[in-house]
Amino acid sequence: MTRSRLTPEREAQLYEAVLDLLREVGYDGLTMDAVAARTRSSKATLYRQWKSKPELVATALKHSKPVHVGDIDTGTLRGDFHAMIGRTDDCQMEKDSALMRGLAQAIHAHPDLHEALRELLVEPEITGLDALLRRAVDRGEVSADNPALGYVPHMLVGAFVVRHLIEDRTPDQAFLTDYLDAVVLPALGV
Amino acid sequence: MTRSRLTPEREAQLYEAVLDLLREVGYDGLTMDAVAARTRSSKATLYRQWKSKPELVATALKHSKPVHVGDIDTGTLRGDFHAMIGRTDDCQMEKDSALMRGLAQAIHAHPDLHEALRELLVEPEITGLDALLRRAVDRGEVSADNPALGYVPHMLVGAFVVRHLIEDRTPDQAFLTDYLDAVVLPALGV
Numbered sequence: 001m002t003r004s005r006l007t008p009e010r011e012a013q014l015y016e017a018v019l020d021l022l023r024e025v026g027y028d029g030l031t032m033d034a035v036a037a038r039t040r041s042s043k044a045t046l047y048r049q050w051k052s053k054p055e056l057v058a059t060a061l062k063h064s065k066p067v068h069v070g071d072i073d074t075g076t077l078r079g080d081f082h083a084m085i086g087r088t089d090d091c092q093m094e095k096d097s098a099l100m101r102g103l104a105q106a107i108h109a110h111p112d113l114h115e116a117l118r119e120l121l122v123e124p125e126i127t128g129l130d131a132l133l134r135r136a137v138d139r140g141e142v143s144a145d146n147p148a149l150g151y152v153p154h155m156l157v158g159a160f161v162v163r164h165l166i167e168d169r170t171p172d173q174a175f176l177t178d179y180l181d182a183v184v185l186p187a188l189g190v
Numbered sequence: 191m192t193r194s195r196l197t198p199e200r201e202a203q204l205y206e207a208v209l210d211l212l213r214e215v216g217y218d219g220l221t222m223d224a225v226a227a228r229t230r231s232s233k234a235t236l237y238r239q240w241k242s243k244p245e246l247v248a249t250a251l252k253h254s255k256p257v258h259v260g261d262i263d264t265g266t267l268r269g270d271f272h273a274m275i276g277r278t279d280d281c282q283m284e285k286d287s288a289l290m291r292g293l294a295q296a297i298h299a300h301p302d303l304h305e306a307l308r309e310l311l312v313e314p315e316i317t318g319l320d321a322l323l324r325r326a327v328d329r330g331e332v333s334a335d336n337p338a339l340g341y342v343p344h345m346l347v348g349a350f351v352v353r354h355l356i357e358d359r360t361p362d363q364a365f366l367t368d369y370l371d372a373v374v375l376p377a378l379g380v
Contacts, residue, residue, distance in 0.1 A: 101294050101298040104294030105291060105294060105296075108354075122356060147371070151369055151373050153352075154352055154373075158345070158350075162343075178337070187372070187376045
């Protein structure tokens with residue numbers, strides 16, 4: 001018996017349905033039954049392809065994320081950072097911010113989701129960011145022993161996550177660009 | 191008829207019970223009935239004192255928070271920041287971090303909770319932080335037009351909130367102290 005592979009279009013539909021359900025009912029409310037019903041697919045197909053709910057959710061999030069930091073290489077650190085922010089428009093950023101707040105509790109309550117997110121989403125982006133920073137060090141833009149180098153993910157993700165709490169506004173490109181120029185680049189000595 | 195005021199000890203007990211319930215059942219699971227039962231008080235007392243659940247929760251969080259940034263004045267910005275971090279021990283920081291993750295979704299889902307938290311907790315701390323930063327500017331430690339001045343809450347709260355996601359470890363004093371010296375003070379030009 002041959003196993004039918006999902007087409008990329010079909011996969012994209014499934015991921016979109018998962019993210020819609022996440023926004024509507026949250027991680028705890030999201031069931032494989034609901035995903036199957038929403039996408040008119042069988043639970044067997046879902047489990048064959050993704051093994052578990054945490055893996056499906058992490059893969060859907062990874063798929064929705066249009067920033068692959070590792071691909072960016074403009075020739076300057078400032079240019080790379082700006083390109084990174086420019087890849088996500090404000091509307092998408094607002095949706096990402098809402099998803100992230102919705103997942104914060106679930107990440108805490110479900111170590112398997114936390115693990116899947118770290119493995120599929122967080123670590124590849126941190127690896128990409130490290131490559132981008134290493135190039136800046138090689139070009140002589142940042143000193144190799146600058147202690148802020150290890151905190152770039154904290155600075156960027158942190159500002160993204162907490163703006164809503166601190167300013168009652170979701171993050172957007174203008175905010176992140178200004179934060180980059182005011183905080184991240186000066187901390188790196190650029 | 192005279193209205194009996196709660197003693198400070200009794201108030202502290204009530205707040206502790208609210209935070210315990212928050213950790214156990216989350217914001218949505220927390221009911222005024224449960225608080226009344228846990229603390230052997232009447233719902234009438236709770237509502238007379240706090241008006242609503244968001245206000246009770248925000249007040250309990252504020253009460254538990256031993257850092258009142260506004261009180262700190264060591265004579266240098268670095269000293270003030272270190273004193274700020276030193277006021278919360280690692281055990282308490284881990285509990286605060288868990289509470290914060292647990293509240294992230296509730297803040298999003300309940301604008302009245304978000305509003306109460308901003309009013310009772312976030313804004314007073316930002317006001318305290320502003321005073322601390324203004325003194326650093328007056329002493330000539332930080333330039334008055336440094337663009338990072340407006341982002342100190344984002345830097346500090348951001349690093350606190352995202353360490354768990356990025357490093358799979360809760361924030362502690364050693365981490366925050368190092369982040370302060372590597373990121374926050376250099377961004378401020380100190």
